[in-house]
Amino acid sequence: MGTKNITKSKSVILWHLLEKRNWAILTSVILIVTVFILPLLLEVEINESIIMVGLVEIFIIGFFSTLLDFNYLHETRKFGYYLSKPYSKVQRLNMTLLINILFSGCFIFVLWLLSVAMVKGTTQFFLPFTGVYITILFLIGLSSVLSGNTLIAAIATWYNFAIPLMILGVMYFAVDILSEFAVGFSTSALMDYIVSEYYRMDIIYFEYFYDVMHPMLIFAYLIPLLTGIYLITLWALKRRKNERIGDHLVFRGYQYFVAMIASLIIPFIFTNLMPDGSIVTKLIAFVLLASITYYVAIVILEKSFKIKKQQMVVLAVFLAVFILFVLILGVAVKQHENNIPDREDISAVIITNSSWFYDPVKEKDYQLNDINADMGYLDDVMVLKSEEGINAIRKLHQSIVENPSYYSYVNFNVIYELKNGHKTRRYFHLEPYDSTINFTLDEIANQFQKIEEYRYQRTPLAYNEMYQNKFVNQSM
Amino acid sequence: MIEIKGLKKAFDDNHVLIDINMHVGEGKIYGLVGSNGCGKTTIMKHIMSIYAPDAGKIMYQGQSIFGREYMSSIYYVQDDLFFPFNYTINDLFNYEKMFYPNASEAVFNKLKTYFKVDEQKKLRTLSKGQKRQAAFILAIASQTETLLLDEIVDGLDAVVRKKFWQVIMSEVMDRKLTLLISSHALTELDNICDQVGILHEGKIVKEESMEILKEETKRIQYAVKGDYTLPKSDAYEILQDKLIGKVHFVVLKGDADLFETDLYELNEVLLFEVLTMSLEEIFISELGGLGYGNEEYN
Numbered sequence: 001m002g003t004k005n006i007t008k009s010k011s012v013i014l015w016h017l018l019e020k021r022n023w024a025i026l027t028s029v030i031l032i033v034t035v036f037i038l039p040l041l042l043e044v045e046i047n048e049s050i051i052m053v054g055l056v057e058i059f060i061i062g063f064f065s066t067l068l069d070f071n072y073l074h075e076t077r078k079f080g081y082y083l084s085k086p087y088s089k090v091q092r093l094n095m096t097l098l099i100n101i102l103f104s105g106c107f108i109f110v111l112w113l114l115s116v117a118m119v120k121g122t123t124q125f126f127l128p129f130t131g132v133y134i135t136i137l138f139l140i141g142l143s144s145v146l147s148g149n150t151l152i153a154a155i156a157t158w159y160n161f162a163i164p165l166m167i168l169g170v171m172y173f174a175v176d177i178l179s180e181f182a183v184g185f186s187t188s189a190l191m192d193y194i195v196s197e198y199y200r201m202d203i204i205y206f207e208y209f210y211d212v213m214h215p216m217l218i219f220a221y222l223i224p225l226l227t228g229i230y231l232i233t234l235w236a237l238k239r240r241k242n243e244r245i246g247d248h249l250v251f252r253g254y255q256y257f258v259a260m261i262a263s264l265i266i267p268f269i270f271t272n273l274m275p276d277g278s279i280v281t282k283l284i285a286f287v288l289l290a291s292i293t294y295y296v297a298i299v300i301l302e303k304s305f306k307i308k309k310q311q312m313v314v315l316a317v318f319l320a321v322f323i324l325f326v327l328i329l330g331v332a333v334k335q336h337e338n339n340i341p342d343r344e345d346i347s348a349v350i351i352t353n354s355s356w357f358y359d360p361v362k363e364k365d366y367q368l369n370d371i372n373a374d375m376g377y378l379d380d381v382m383v384l385k386s387e388e389g390i391n392a393i394r395k396l397h398q399s400i401v402e403n404p405s406y407y408s409y410v411n412f413n414v415i416y417e418l419k420n421g422h423k424t425r426r427y428f429h430l431e432p433y434d435s436t437i438n439f440t441l442d443e444i445a446n447q448f449q450k451i452e453e454y455r456y457q458r459t460p461l462a463y464n465e466m467y468q469n470k471f472v473n474q475s476m
Numbered sequence: 477m478i479e480i481k482g483l484k485k486a487f488d489d490n491h492v493l494i495d496i497n498m499h500v501g502e503g504k505i506y507g508l509v510g511s512n513g514c515g516k517t518t519i520m521k522h523i524m525s526i527y528a529p530d531a532g533k534i535m536y537q538g539q540s541i542f543g544r545e546y547m548s549s550i551y552y553v554q555d556d557l558f559f560p561f562n563y564t565i566n567d568l569f570n571y572e573k574m575f576y577p578n579a580s581e582a583v584f585n586k587l588k589t590y591f592k593v594d595e596q597k598k599l600r601t602l603s604k605g606q607k608r609q610a611a612f613i614l615a616i617a618s619q620t621e622t623l624l625l626d627e628i629v630d631g632l633d634a635v636v637r638k639k640f641w642q643v644i645m646s647e648v649m650d651r652k653l654t655l656l657i658s659s660h661a662l663t664e665l666d667n668i669c670d671q672v673g674i675l676h677e678g679k680i681v682k683e684e685s686m687e688i689l690k691e692e693t694k695r696i697q698y699a700v701k702g703d704y705t706l707p708k709s710d711a712y713e714i715l716q717d718k719l720i721g722k723v724h725f726v727v728l729k730g731d732a733d734l735f736e737t738d739l740y741e742l743n744e745v746l747l748f749e750v751l752t753m754s755l756e757e758i759f760i761s762e763l764g765g766l767g768y769g770n771e772e773y774n
Contacts, residue, residue: 012574084547084550085575087575
């Protein structure tokens with residue numbers, strides 16, 4: 001029985017693979033024209049860009065070919081026909097993926113051979129490209145199972161591909177609201193940290209692998225990624241409500257997910273365009289925009305202007321959970337950010353209003369998280385280690401926590417370097433708020449002028465001998 | 477052969493199947509009849525695992541239809557036909573041969589000749605009737621032990637329909653084919669079905685062998701002199717009672733002999749005649765008893 005099944009599977013795969021001959025002819029013609037004939041006519045050598053064009057063509061053709069092969073999931077008649085055959089849903093899914101991977105794989109391989117033979121040194125983007133490409137093919141499979149029509153499956157593929165990016169947007173939005181709660185809290189600082197340390201977008205989207213050329217690394221990432229997508233697809237396939245074929249989305253849960261993500265992304269975009277407002281204004285704007293976006297998303301997905309009670313409950317619960325999450329996080333962050341480290345714990349303080357730094361001597365650039373008090377001179381970085389310098393910063397911090405309202409717009413970062421080796425960072429954004437302007441800040445700022453190390457760094461031409469020498473040398 | 481127990485299915489808030497219980501015997505022809513939109517196609521799609529039930533069990537040869545091994549024993553022709561793009565009937569037969577181990581080239585060729593199908597033509601270019609013939613040929617040529625035919629004869633001319641029934645009868649007699657067929661052509665089903673399931677609003681309101689069904693429900697016409705009293709008893713149920721001129725027409729379920737005795741006791745009977753009902757009449761009277769199609773048009 002098992003051998004019979006394998007033979008049958010092989011025959012079916014071979015049959016469908018042979019059906020790809022028209023697609024293969026089309027792809028071959030396009031590649032021959034664009035990669036061989038046109039460069040020949042234009043007397044241009046086959047270079048990296050031409051190979052890339054060929055890969056993009058394979059990508060586009062493969063995308064549509066796979067999408068159309070999964071079309072049986074979106075037509076009642078077609079679905080009824082294929083599913084009534086003794087060839088399971090899972091077998092058909094596997095076969096469709098396999099055929100399209102083989103189909104595109106052959107052309108990618110031919111281009112790779114060409115690249116090796118004619119354009120030495122261009123082969124490094126083949127592996128990351130193939131990684132992205134296979135991921136997209138798997139996502140087409142998943143999106144086709146989740147969707148009830150092919151056009152929506154195409155959109156859902158890119159939507160699913162962009163989910164990590166959208167989650168980043170949602171995180172940024174939540175954190176941005178937090179910045180209204182806590183003086184000294186920096187949205188960009190936290191997000192930069194998260195993105196560089198934990199939520200590695202460069203790895204998620206394969207950008208990292210263009211720089212780090214190691215096939216094993218790509219496989220180490222690609223295999224669990226594809227396994228994950230495949231397992232979700234299998235799970236969805238088994239629970240699919242096939243009677244909903246023809247609807248935009250077959251799964252209610254996925255429909256809510258799409259509507260909820262949209263209801264966060266749109267307010268995020270709009271609140272970024274809006275002038276700064278208070279936390280209450282921001283939250284009201286968020287609730288209004290999120291509700292409207294959710295409703296519009298549901299109308300589009302359900303193809304009906306009627307909204308069901310369950311859909312409203314989902315929105316209400318979702319908004320309540322999101323706001324509660326932001327508020328709880330806000331209180332926690334506020335407690336942390338308002339906390340000024342004890343004097344005896346601090347070894348140095350760094351002040352800067354940049355987030356990117358360049359060291360002309362080492363010809364290297366740094367992010368805010370990379371710098372420390374012992375790095376030597378960097379433009380726009382002030383390092384205070386003296387008793388009076390550290391105390392002045394702590395006094396400034398305390399004063400801003402009590403009242404961040406100032407008559408002009410000022411942004412700057414303060415990094416406390418602690419004796420235990422840790423760093424704690426604050427971001428201050430001063431502007432005229434409704435509360436009374438904090439003129440004490442001017443007094444504290446004036447006190448800085450009396451601190452020697454501040455003067456030394458602030459006006460190096462007057463106080464820093466090394467800087468003077470450099471300036472004189474450059475003038476000569 | 478096919479056993480359905482407590483099958484339930486709802487499409488959102490719309491309950492399409494409500495506790496369906498059905499039994500299709502081996503080597504029998506089972507006619508699934510019912511009002512429009514009553515759930516015939518939905519039942520077939522459940523048997524083919526195209527839809528997943530909300531509750532209930534479907535068994536094929538005593539086994540739950542969980543795996544798909546049984547699928548190579550059943551061929552399903554859906555109401556809304558589909559043929560792969562650009563396939564001729566020969567292409568499709570060659571494709572389907574991979575799935576049905578008993579598929580017969582000889583039967584396929586014989587049927588092509590019998591129905592005079594143009595094997596050069598792409599299936600998508602055929603007329604509705606020709607497409608149905610092609611689907612029917614492929615179904616029979618697969619030589620599966622069970623066929624599910626959904627509205628297969630709808631839209632066909634009388635000659636082709638006759639050919640269809642001839643082939644079906646021949647297959648049933650030759651190789652014990654089990655057939656589940658849904659159709660609105662009740663007169664034709666009347667002649668070939670062994671069993672009938674009458675479906676209405678998602679429920680099987682009647683499932684019986686054709687023989688018992690016809691024995692159980694009768695049409696009686698009689699005339700009485702003078703005052704008329706309609707007999708009543710637990711042994712029979714009067715589904716319909718109409719007076720046309722001086723003749724009473726009664727559709728009766730149950731003991732017709734007792735009804736005759738009671739009628740003679742209560743009335744001076746001038747004329748009494750018991751008639752066998754056709755499937756169509758039984759269908760109308762069964763659904764009429766449930767309030768379906770009783771509206772009068774003035």
